[in-house]
Amino acid sequence: MKYLGVDIGSLYTKAVVMDDDELLAAEVIDTTGNVAEEVEALVDGVLAAAGVSRDELAGIGVTGRGSDMVEFGDVKRDDISCLCEAVSRLVPGANLVLDIGGQSVTSILLDEDGGVVDFMRNDKCASGSGKFLTVMGAALGCGADKLDEMAARSTNKVPVSSQCGVFVESELITHVNEGVEPADIMAGICESVAKIMISQALKFGFQDDYTFTGGVAKYESVTGPAREKIRGEYHAFPYNPQLACAIGAAMSAEEE
């Protein structure tokens, strides 16, 4: 049965079409101030990509910070629950989820049945979030798709001395002007994000089985160093981790 899931995040809005546990298509757009108007076109686009018409959908699930801004959807569910829905079905047995989104870092503890036991979210400080990486990437003249490539070229990582993204950006620009190799700076940036991930993962203590979700989980330069320090067995999310929450929203529509 086919379901549509939409996750209106702080920086990106994701739409997915699921056929039970199989991802048929996905589209991602920037979340702007006018997302309420833009989401319709996004939905049309992802349905076309999946070759599915609206009538074929058994349900639509909506989640994310911006979900209150849109009228459509059969089910509106909080993003934590959606993430857990997706993880419990696609990464069965994982009892810790570390979600690194556009403007938040969240650790979620699950029980054996994939139900939420507890969660801790930091959405007060940009450090460790996707936005932090975007800002630093821009200052280094590096688009998101080239981030891993740039960090991999580093031979002499430059550590970051501040937590605040605004101050790090200035520090970074100074380094660039002084002729420091951008790859070395990028490696330091990735390390600082990994450190935040590790400390967030530690909030509930290490667990036996864990996974990463959220856009930042796409970057090996960040997740690699993080995995080295997080004990337990790592299981990769089977699809683009940025889509995890939208997938969970689609799955949530199934319950109704």
Added chain:
Amino acid sequence: MYFGGIDVGSLTAQAVLINGKGIQAFKSIGVKPNPVQSAKAVVDMLIQEERVPWSEVKFCVSTGYGREQVQAEGLSQDNMSEISCHGMGASFLVPEARTVIDIGGQDAKVIRIGPGGELIDFVMNDKCAAGTGRFLEVQARTLGLSLDELGTVSIGAERVLELSSRCSIFCETEVLHYVQRGHSKADIAAGVNRAMAERVAALVRRVGMEKEVTMSGGVAKNAAVRAELERMLNVRLIKYSADSQIVGALGAALMARRMGGN
């Protein structure tokens, strides 16, 4: 007989000469690569202009970055924390001051002082850009306004658009969304100025407020932020008459007079 104060900051370095009556002269320059070079440069400029050899300065105190190295180089005879010196300098300029707010480009401090300028308590933030001048810079950049314009454009505001995040970077996203939705720069700027004042007020409350209250630093030039802050704290803020940049060096010179004078 003169007394001297040297203050090396992150962007500028100041030197102040005081005599028996008050401020003789002062100088402010952009910093050099290291604090000792900055101290030497600003002192050299001052003594050249005033035609006062540094040997006639009976006692000098250094403060700010590298204050101990500056002393080790022989440019000063003692060194003191910038917080103590700032409080002392503020008290000289505004004798009724008991709460001193200084919001710089990269840090923010609130200092509680006694009647003689002595330090009672203080709180400082140099870790998070929110609540420092950087917050305004980031939002002004997104709005395509200069810092001066950010302070004045909100006069035409019809409403104050709220910023719900604490973090400067997250607020930047909120400002961008307001711009995309077609809100006026005046209304958004009003929200930015209010958010700035809220952060400063929160810092003040951490250390407690006693009248009279002074405000200095770059952010103090934004009249909209000052007006919001006065409303939040229910107090009239006193601005310094002298260039507020020299307050630290002035306080250092006053300390020098205490230590090395009669």
